[in-house]
Amino acid sequence: MSNDVERGHARDEMPEPLRADVRLLGEMLGTVLREWGGQDLLDDVERLRALTIQAASENGTSKAIAQAEELIAGFSAQRAEDVAKAFTAYFHLVNLAEENHRVRVLRQREAGLSPTEARAEDSLPAAYAQLVSEVGPAESARRLKALEFRPVLTAHPTEARRRAVAACIRRITVLMERRELEQLGGVALADNTRRLLSEVDELWRTAPLRTSKPSPLDEVRTAMGVFDETLFTAFPQVYRRLDGWVNGDRAGAEAPAVEPFVKLGSWIGADRDGNPNVTADITRQAAAIANEHILHAYQNVAVRIGRATTVDAATTPPSEALVAQLARARELDPALADEVEARSPDEPHRQAILVVARRLGATLAGDSTLGYAAADELLDELVTVQDSLVAAGALRVAYGDLQDFVWQVRTFGFHLAELEVRQHSQVHRETLAEVEKVLAEGGRTPEGGVDEALLSDRSREVLEVFRAIVDVQARYGLMASRRYIVSFTQSSADLGCVYTLAEHAVGPGGTPPVIDVIPLFETFADLEASPRILGEILDDPRVKARLAQTERRVEVMLAYSDSSKDVGPVSATLELYTAQRRIVAWAEQNRIELTLFHGRGGAVGRGGGPANRAVLAQPPGSVEGRFKLTEQGEVIAARYGNPVIAVRHIEQVAAATLLHDAPSIEQRNAGAAERFADLAGRLDEVSRARFFELVKSDGFPQWFARVTPQEEVGLLPLGSRPAKRGLSVNSLDDLRAIPWVFAWTQARINLTAWFGLGSALAGVGDLELLRTAYREWPLFTTMIDNIEMSLAKTDARIARRYLALGDRDDLADLVLTELELTQEWVLKVTDKDRVLANLRVLGRAVQLRSPYVDALSLLQLRALRALRAGELPADEVATQQRLLLLTLNGVAAGVQNTG
Numbered sequence: 001m002s003n004d005v006e007r008g009h010a011r012d013e014m015p016e017p018l019r020a021d022v023r024l025l026g027e028m029l030g031t032v033l034r035e036w037g038g039q040d041l042l043d044d045v046e047r048l049r050a051l052t053i054q055a056a057s058e059n060g061t062s063k064a065i066a067q068a069e070e071l072i073a074g075f076s077a078q079r080a081e082d083v084a085k086a087f088t089a090y091f092h093l094v095n096l097a098e099e100n101h102r103v104r105v106l107r108q109r110e111a112g113l114s115p116t117e118a119r120a121e122d123s124l125p126a127a128y129a130q131l132v133s134e135v136g137p138a139e140s141a142r143r144l145k146a147l148e149f150r151p152v153l154t155a156h157p158t159e160a161r162r163r164a165v166a167a168c169i170r171r172i173t174v175l176m177e178r179r180e181l182e183q184l185g186g187v188a189l190a191d192n193t194r195r196l197l198s199e200v201d202e203l204w205r206t207a208p209l210r211t212s213k214p215s216p217l218d219e220v221r222t223a224m225g226v227f228d229e230t231l232f233t234a235f236p237q238v239y240r241r242l243d244g245w246v247n248g249d250r251a252g253a254e255a256p257a258v259e260p261f262v263k264l265g266s267w268i269g270a271d272r273d274g275n276p277n278v279t280a281d282i283t284r285q286a287a288a289i290a291n292e293h294i295l296h297a298y299q300n301v302a303v304r305i306g307r308a309t310t311v312d313a314a315t316t317p318p319s320e321a322l323v324a325q326l327a328r329a330r331e332l333d334p335a336l337a338d339e340v341e342a343r344s345p346d347e348p349h350r351q352a353i354l355v356v357a358r359r360l361g362a363t364l365a366g367d368s369t370l371g372y373a374a375a376d377e378l379l380d381e382l383v384t385v386q387d388s389l390v391a392a393g394a395l396r397v398a399y400g401d402l403q404d405f406v407w408q409v410r411t412f413g414f415h416l417a418e419l420e421v422r423q424h425s426q427v428h429r430e431t432l433a434e435v436e437k438v439l440a441e442g443g444r445t446p447e448g449g450v451d452e453a454l455l456s457d458r459s460r461e462v463l464e465v466f467r468a469i470v471d472v473q474a475r476y477g478l479m480a481s482r483r484y485i486v487s488f489t490q491s492s493a494d495l496g497c498v499y500t501l502a503e504h505a506v507g508p509g510g511t512p513p514v515i516d517v518i519p520l521f522e523t524f525a526d527l528e529a530s531p532r533i534l535g536e537i538l539d540d541p542r543v544k545a546r547l548a549q550t551e552r553r554v555e556v557m558l559a560y561s562d563s564s565k566d567v568g569p570v571s572a573t574l575e576l577y578t579a580q581r582r583i584v585a586w587a588e589q590n591r592i593e594l595t596l597f598h599g600r601g602g603a604v605g606r607g608g609g610p611a612n613r614a615v616l617a618q619p620p621g622s623v624e625g626r627f628k629l630t631e632q633g634e635v636i637a638a639r640y641g642n643p644v645i646a647v648r649h650i651e652q653v654a655a656a657t658l659l660h661d662a663p664s665i666e667q668r669n670a671g672a673a674e675r676f677a678d679l680a681g682r683l684d685e686v687s688r689a690r691f692f693e694l695v696k697s698d699g700f701p702q703w704f705a706r707v708t709p710q711e712e713v714g715l716l717p718l719g720s721r722p723a724k725r726g727l728s729v730n731s732l733d734d735l736r737a738i739p740w741v742f743a744w745t746q747a748r749i750n751l752t753a754w755f756g757l758g759s760a761l762a763g764v765g766d767l768e769l770l771r772t773a774y775r776e777w778p779l780f781t782t783m784i785d786n787i788e789m790s791l792a793k794t795d796a797r798i799a800r801r802y803l804a805l806g807d808r809d810d811l812a813d814l815v816l817t818e819l820e821l822t823q824e825w826v827l828k829v830t831d832k833d834r835v836l837a838n839l840r841v842l843g844r845a846v847q848l849r850s851p852y853v854d855a856l857s858l859l860q861l862r863a864l865r866a867l868r869a870g871e872l873p874a875d876e877v878a879t880q881q882r883l884l885l886l887t888l889n890g891v892a893a894g895v896q897n898t899g
Contacts, residue, residue: 014848017104021097021176028200029093033086036204044079045086047071052851052858055797065797068855072862077879081886084859087852088890089204094849095893096169100176103644122612124238125245127655134662143625143661144246145259148595149654150628152265152420153226153636155219162210163222166637168203170229172196173642208889209882216278220269220286224293226640227264227416232297234646235262235411236404238654241647253395256403260410262650265483266290266417267630272465273422273487279461280468283419287472287480290416295364298378298409302357305401309350311394318348319388325381329355333370349397352385363414374477375413382406415480419472421465422485422520425494431462432497435504449507466505469513482514485557489519490526492536499542516546518597522559524567527579530556531586538590547592555628556583557597565740568691568756571684573783577619581673584621596622598629611649613785615656617778619673620666627657634896672777679764679773679780686763687756694755694814706868707806708743709860712884745793746891747802748857751815753790758821761829770829788826792835793895794819795850798857805868853894860887 014022033042048071055064075083131140175196178184184192214222243258244251269286272278318326326348330337336358344350356378363371372378382405389398435450443451452460472481486494495517502512519537521530534556537543547554558579564572580596587594596618600611615627631639640646659665673680694700705711744751764770773780796819803812827833863884866872872880 015101017180018097018101021100022094024196025093025097025172025200026090028197029086029089029204031197032201032204035201037082041079041082041086044071044075045083048083048855048858049852052854055854056851062797065854065858068858069861072858077883080859080862080883084856084883084886084890085204085208087856087859088208088886088893089200090852091849091890091893092165092169092203093172093200095896096173096176099642099645100173100180103177103642104180106644106648122652122655124242124651124655124658127659128242128246130659130664131662134664141257143658144257146625147259147261147654147658148263148626148628149261149650149657150263150265150595150597150626151631151650151653152597152628153223153268153417154266154271154630154632155216155223155268162206162208163214163218163225164206165203165208166641168199168206170641172199172203175199209885216269216275216282217285217289220289223266223268223417223636224289226636227293228297230640230643230646231264232408232412234640234643234650235260236407237643237647238262238650239407240404241651252399252403254399255390256399260407261654262411264412264417265420265628267420267422270419270481271422273424280464283421283465283468283481284471287415287419287476290419291414291476292364294412294414294416295360297412298405299357299360299364301401301405301408302353302360305405306350306353306357308401309353309397310344310347311349311389311392311397313346313348316349316389316392316394316397319384319391321384322348322352322388325384326352326355329359333358336370349385349389352381353402356381356385372414375409375415378414379406379409382409413477413479415472415476418479418483419481420483420485420518421469421481422487423462423465424487425489425497427458427462428486428494428497428501431459432501432504434459435463435501445507447508450504462501463505466502466513466515469515470506470511473513478514482516483518483555484515485518485520487520488522488526489533490529492533492540495519495533495537496540496542499540516550516553516555517543518555518557520557520559520599521579522562522566524563524571524575527558527563527575530579531582534583534586535590551593552591553593553595554587555595555597557599559599564752567688569753569787570687570756570760570783571691573779574680574684577673577779580622581619584619588621594622594624595626595628598627600629600632610652612652612656613778613782615653615660616665617669617782618660620661620670623657623660625657625661627653627660634892638896668776669778672773672779676773676777676780679769682764683760687760690756690759690818694811694818697811697814699808700811703806703808703811704743707802707804707812708747708749709864709884709888710739710743712864712867712881713739713742713746713888715881715885742892745895746857746860746888748793748795748798748853748891749802749815749819750790750794754787754794754822755815755818757787758818758823758825761825762821767828770825771831774829784826784829787822788830788835791823791826795854795857796820798854801858801861802864805864849894853891856887856890856894860884860891863887 030042033045048068051064051068051071055062055068057064072080072083128140128144131143135143175192179189179192179196182188239256239258239260243256246257247254266286269278269289270283326337329352336355340351340354340358344354359370359372359381360378362369365371382402386398386402386406389395389402434455438454439450443454445451452463455463469481469484484498486498489495498515498517499512502515506512519530519533521527521533526533534554538547558576560572560576563576566572567575583596584594586592598614600614611629615623638645639649697703741752761770774784775781796816799819800812800816803815806812823835827835860883863880866880867877867884
């Protein structure tokens with residue numbers, strides 16, 4: 001089928017509501033462009049759009065794409081920037097429309113179901129129903145109560161949009177939702193249209209690039225915006241929906257069957273691995289900002305519920321415990337007690353909740369007399385009110401909004417999200433060596449501790465971090481910060497080192513923070529060595545003591561990014577699976593309750609893809625009802641930016657987590673791993689050799705930096721963290737995984753997701769075996785499907801133009817040959833005639849977007865060619881870099897992926 005026919009079908013398959021939204025927003029953008037830059041600007045945008053669409057429709061010819069490049073070459077610097085901004089704005093609006101349509105579909109689906117229906121196969125009710133059918137009601141109920149989903153927000157710099165741009169998009173989203181949900185007409189519709197046009201104009205006029213890198217506290221506040229907008233209410237919504245299914249008609253009229261199973265973590269303001277901008281003081285401030293946000297949220301809820309809880313003492317008499325609670329409130333503040341009694345006479349339950357609201361305000365203000373010392377105090381008071389309502393027979397009042405509030409307090413505490421500290425093992429080793437050297441030379445305080453004045457600034461800062469953890473735990477509770485992650489763990493000494501540094505930080509007689517030291521295994525060698533390292537650390541008496549306190553709970557983190565950069569995507573996927581099996585065996589042998597922490601990114605090359613499918617493909621025993629993963633960059637906005645989508649995502653992952661340990665799933669995964677072990681070995685061997693053939697070629701790092709905008713990615717002010725661990729581009733070891741992925745994505749090659757797979761599949765050669773594996777081996781299925789998604793966003797025509805910048809035909813041919821081979825074999829294995837043929841929604845979205853992304857890529861190539869030519873005047877370098885950064889932003893929006 002020709003490309004133009006395929007595009008026509010894609011347009012025809014687009015649902016009419018989505019098509020109408022895209023048309024409306026596109027026309028508004030056209031109006032704005034005409035008003036701002038005149039008809040000439042709009043004409044240039046339309047000419048380039050027409051040429052890239054024509055180029056996408058050509059079968060093997062390059063006439064239209066050459067004409068597009070000629071058109072771009074004739075643009076002035078300002079016109080090139082304006083055109084790049086126009087296509088970027090268009091993608092922001094299309095992304096918005098597609099998200100709105102996804103929400104529309106989810107709402108329509110929910111509207112057609114009763115609360116007791118099992119919904120989609122990947123829903124929590126469906127997972128629970130299957131579990132009941134396999135292990136029985138009692139065991140299913142036990143597993144449901146033990147369920148844990150732990151998303152951890154990170155500040156890894158993969159969100160290309162400015163916060164100002166994101167805010168503008170959010171306002172447009174709200175207007176579009178209102179336009180549809182309220183079915184506006186007449187004057188109201190005209191006003192909505194006027195406001196929409198104004199917001200689109202605002203989006204166009206908002207500078208797309210940050211003028212400076214965000215600080216760590218800027219990143220904290222961005223995350224708090226997501227909490228305020230969605231997370232605070234999304235979690236109890238998930239609990240409520242599941243409880244509605246489990247308890248049926250009695251839901252809301254009896255104690256909930258669902259325990260709060262989502263616990264939020266955060267590295268933002270605490271992850272200092274390679275980021276000197278994150279200091280101990282920043283960590284203290286990050287904890288304080290989170291505490292302020294959660295207390296404000298609680299206070300607002302308490303005021304709302306207090307005003308609504310108007311049951312009186314005659315119909316709903318208070319319990320003795322509630323009367324005692326009100327008496328204690330009078331002792332704390334007689335004037336407050338008088339005030340709430342006067343406002344709510346004979347309404348003791350209302351009085352109690354209004355007192356809660358005032359006490360939360362006092363906690364915010366730092367009033368230690370009236371305020372709560374800990375979240376448990378707040379929870380106790382809420383439960384007392386709830387129990388009193390239950391005893392009086394007001395069950396629906398007790399288990400209504402008040403139950404949501406109880407769930408929220410049990411979920412967020414006073415810390416909102418647990419701050420997880422992370423630091424590189426080498427930093428710990430060097431700091432401890434310096435401390436021991438100073439002590440050996442007599443540099444001690446009168447108490448016998450190390451004289452920190454004799455230490456380097458970095459070593460003093462490392463020690464200060466442990467004191468910051470002590471402070472955070474003292475103010476906001478133990479759960480506020482107790483996990484300490486050691487990047488590049490290579491030995492058990494790397495873990496013991498952290499406990500020793502904590503002891504040095506507080507000095508002789510001091511009380512170290514309560515910490516759980518978590519190894520992060522990143523490279524292939526470290527993953528192989530993980531069971532040995534874990535076995536050795538169990539001999540440390542400090543670890544033994546901590547295991548006794550935690551009922552032998554241990555967390556182990558696995559990195560997807562660096563392992564993929566180390567041995568290639570196929571070998572990394574297979575080794576991560578094997579490593580998990582070895583770690584699970586170690587945990588079983590040592591009676592450890594294991595939680596595996598998956599350091600996944602947004603891109604396929606960093607472990608990205610649908611999280612629920614990834615959970616179900618994990619080895620038997622590796623989940624056990626607990627799933628923890630990092631949520632990074634643009635993934636945070638995509639999964640949690642919209643409340644409807646957030647609820648759906650949480651439910652899908654929780655469902656997979658609950659279902660993973662069903663006997664049928666365990667047997668399927670275990671059987672597949674055994675049946676296809678030889679195939680896995682062959683795929684690993686061939687793909688790794690092919691990957692090494694590329695990345696270990698002489699001059700590859702320099703070639704990579706030349707054919708992609710890798711160097712320029714470091715100029716894009718995405719986050720507070722540097723893009724490289726050092727200044728050199730002579731080795732990929734110094735390059736962080738995110739710019740490694742981001743750069744290949746920008747060049748429309750996506751090499752980090754698929755390179756080596758084609759050779760591996762061809763090396764196996766047995767198509768029937770491969771198709772059987774695709775049907776029956778979940779790990780292989782997930783890997784192939786994720787790579788297929790990445791291939792859909794790859795464009796060989798554009799990629800050739802980037803690869804030509806390197807003047808290395810051997811390497812360019814190697815990449816393009818492998819790309820062609822991978823596409824050929826993925827289609828063979830999946831038995832399709834084109835990628836994503838079975839995913840109509842995603843397939844048509846990618847197909848319709850590609851020509852528009854091509855326009856931005858050609859603009860980016862104009863800038864790259866000028867910069868790579870060298871010897872430009874300084875002002876011209878700045879001009880070309882600005883165009884390139886604008887297109888980086890636009891391509892990221894167009895392919896909906898950075899790193």
